[in-house]
Amino acid sequence: MNATTPTTTTNETCVTIGNSPISDFLMAVYILAFVLGLTFNVLTLYPIWLQVKQQNVLGIFLLSLSVSDLLFIFTMPLWINYYRMDHKWGLGVTSCSVAGFFYYSNMYISIFLLCCISVDRCLVVSYPLHFRRYRTSSYAWILCSTVYVVVITFHIVILWNDNLTDTHDDNNDNDRCYETYPMENSMAVFNMVRVGIGFMLPLLVLAVSYWRVLATVGKSHGLNAQVKRKVRMLSFGVIGIFSFCFAPYHIILFIRSLVYFNNSDHTASGDYCKFERKVHFPFSCMLALSSLNCLVDPVLYVLVSNGVKNQLLLCRRRPPQMGTEECKLTSYKTEKQKVNALI
Template sequence: MMVSSNCSTEDSFKYILYGCMFSMVFVLGLISNCVALYIFTISLKVRNETTTYMLNLAISDLLFVFTLPFRIYYFAIRNWPFGDLLCKISVTLFHTNMYGSIFFLTCISVDRFLAIVYPFRSKTLRTKRNANIVCVAVWITVLTGSVPASFFQSTNSRNDTRGKEQSTCFENFPEDTWKTYLSRIVIFIEIVGFFIPLILNVTCSTMVLRTLKKPVTLSRNKISKNKVLRMIFVHLVIFCFCFVPYNITLILYSLMRTQTWINCSFVTAVRTMYPITLCIAVSNCCFDPIVYYFTSDSIQNSIKKNRSTRTREVRFSETQAPENFIQHSLQTLKSKIFDHESTI
């Protein structure tokens, strides 16, 4: 759809960009989140409220990753042959993953805030049962915000350069659809799914930093304080890097599609930035395991334990190997002596 008859809206580069980026995210996201899921469900003996949020975050990432092969095929062929239902599911899981990730990262940030700023008063709040309740509420919220986007026809027809009819998935919606429906969805998900979590993340991190600077906490172990600072830094960098550019651009993209702001330079800039920021947002599937490692002592201890176990096994096999070789050599020599004696 042309935004303005005087503006060029050429953005076909996005299909190559999406195809390459989504392929990389599929491989890295699948491997890293499967490993994370294995650690959460099998390797960890005890799960706390933080790992409960991380487990749900890994499940959210994997659900989205499993839809990527269909999207990759679509970006390569530029035709959606899988039907309207699968397009709806793919789009729903995309939004569920993005805003589910934002919410679960926010839960981790709030949990860390309660543990450090109010360590004693928050003991009754920071329980596995309450964490499970919060996770259910998060899933309900993100599905409530994501599913309405698939209520209408998600696939549309268009003609390619050769005049052949092709099917698109969640693209080329008319101006009326954006003005009456999609723009309202964008407003809802931006306020509830982005701005409120962003404020919570920044506020919680600021309060934690302020608490760590107090004289009472100066006597705390320097290593543990550095650890907390590293956690906050990694958490905020990943959150801001993955989600801030895309959600700001999404607002501008909505203004462009609803004809609220028509300017050729603006249209060109937004249509260029939107695919780039979307790819950055999708990459959160690969970055989430980094948050797992830096945020949870349980994860670090589990990985170190597995590593040390493998090291001990290797060393044991290496020490056993010479002993077995010597024993085998002695047995061979002994049998040869007996054979020699029997021939005399």
């Protein structure tokens, strides 16, 4: 959460946001994320649920991702309306806080679930015999529940301590949601912690996990070059998409906090507000870009898997006399099947 109640009581505005094509562009991004995200998540719920019924660990992680994505998607019309009204919220403090709560909760639930999946894939490949007895559906549910509880509790505490005021700025007739300038010292510190624990640490976990996956697969003599190439593409794809959706936002957030700490003059004519005016549009775009993770999750972890695509095609083309059992996703039993599921 990137906005706080202004520390200045003057009539000057640190960042002026008026009517501009920028709002239309941001609205278009959220509309795209809403339509495609809702479509992809709904289409992939059934094959994911089949995996869960088979007590497939990856299926449980995927279902947890989809639930988080859908909760965020259902609040996205509020953000579409916000940018349609040229950064005018008009729906009150509580609705702004609720919309922001689901926005940021989804972001970090997705990030940490991606970490859980990457570590799980790494352990499956590196220690298949030792890890197999611990890798149960209960293990997956506990991990997912822990991620949900920790992230949601953390954001509830933040909103409670801030008394819902740092999200909504109605000073100087702005009526903005999560776009209040300048930020307070406590929020700048929180942003730094958020970048470190919520982005840098998970990115390191992803990189190390997939580095281990690639190293293990590279040494395997039972896999052909095509399978190994697929594993490499999927591994680089995960890190690339993770960086594409989340890195730009967190980098600018980190820079904004640094500039805040390095400038004591937070008035409208000071260097800090001048900087905020320059980066407001890029920062808004990077925040909108992060919303695209809700359509990346199902595409990356379901549609790119040959096993899942084959099952979807089978279910779509099967004659009426075929039973539903033939459409169920089976467990990964061989080394090659495990590698095909690695992402």
